[in-house]
Amino acid sequence: QQQVKQSPQSLIVQKGGISIINCAYENTAFDYFPWYQQFPGKGPALLIAIRPDVSEKKEGRFTISFNKSAKQFSLHIMDSQPGDSATYFCAASRYGNKLVFGAGTILRVKS
Amino acid sequence: DSGVTQTPKHLITATGQRVTLRCSPRSGDLSVYWYQQSLDQGLQFLIQYYNGEERAKGNILERFSAQQFPDLHSELNLSSLELGDSALYFCASSIGQINSPLHFGNGTRLTVT
Numbered sequence: 001q002q003q004v005k006q007s008p009q010s011l012i013v014q015k016g017g018i019s020i021i022n023c024a025y026e027n028t029a030f031d032y033f034p035w036y037q038q039f040p041g042k043g044p045a046l047l048i049a050i051r052p053d054v055s056e057k058k059e060g061r062f063t064i065s066f067n068k069s070a071k072q073f074s075l076h077i078m079d080s081q082p083g084d085s086a087t088y089f090c091a092a093s094r095y096g097n098k099l100v101f102g103a104g105t106i107l108r109v110k111s
Numbered sequence: 112d113s114g115v116t117q118t119p120k121h122l123i124t125a126t127g128q129r130v131t132l133r134c135s136p137r138s139g140d141l142s143v144y145w146y147q148q149s150l151d152q153g154l155q156f157l158i159q160y161y162n163g164e165e166r167a168k169g170n171i172l173e174r175f176s177a178q179q180f181p182d183l184h185s186e187l188n189l190s191s192l193e194l195g196d197s198a199l200y201f202c203a204s205s206i207g208q209i210n211s212p213l214h215f216g217n218g219t220r221l222t223v224t
Contacts, residue, residue, distance in 0.1 A: 095209045097166070098159065101153055
C-alpha cells in the first residue's frame with residue numbers, strides 16, 4: 001500500500017513537445033503529491049506539488065493533473081526544452097513526511 | 112543551491128567498516144530526513160528527525176543509526192558495511208510543518224569495496 005508506481009521508465013521528446021509522466025498510488029491516506037527533478041550529481045529538487053482537493057495545478061510550463069478516484073496523477077511539461085532533460089520522480093506522503101518515491105523517469109529532450 | 116550541505120561528497124571504504132555521513136540543514140529548518148538512493152531500490156526513506164527528536168522511521172537497517180544535534184545538524188552512522196550498502200545517501204531538510212517542502216542536499220556517494 002506504500003508503493004507509488006511511475007511510468008514510463010524513460011522518455012524521449014522533441015524540443016517544443018509535451019512530456020507526460022504518470023504515477024499511480026494505492027494508499028488513500030496520502031494527501032501530498034510532489035514532483036521532483038534530479039540532474040546528474042545533484043539531489044532531487046522540488047518542482048511542483050499538489051494536494052488532493054484540487055484536480056490541476058500549473059506553474060509555468062509544468063502542470064500536475066490529479067485524479068483522486070483513479071488514484072493517479074501526472075506531470076505535463078509543455079514546450080519541453082533540452083534543459084529539461086533530467087530524471088523526474090513523483091512522490092506521495094501523508095502530511096508531507098516519509099515521502100514515498102516512484103522509480104523515476106529519465107527524460108531526454110532532443111533539440 | 113538548496114542550502115543543505117552534505118559531507119563528504121564521496122566515501123570509499125571496505126566491508127565491515129563504519130562511516131559517518133554529515134548533514135547541515137537549511138537555515139531555519141528544524142526537520143532532517145535521510146534517504147538512500149540505489150539503482151535497484153530507488154529513493155528510500157530511512158529516518159526523520161525534528162528538532163533533535165526522532166520523528167519517523169522507514170526502511171533503516173539496524174546497522175544504521177542517526178541523530179540530530181542541538182545545532183540541528185545530523186549524522187548518519189553506517190556500521191558493519193556490506194557491498195549492498197553502496198549507494199547515494201541524501202539528506203533533506205524542511206521547516207517541519209505539515210506538507211512543508213523537502214530540500215535535498217547533493218548527497219554522499221558511498222562505495223563499499
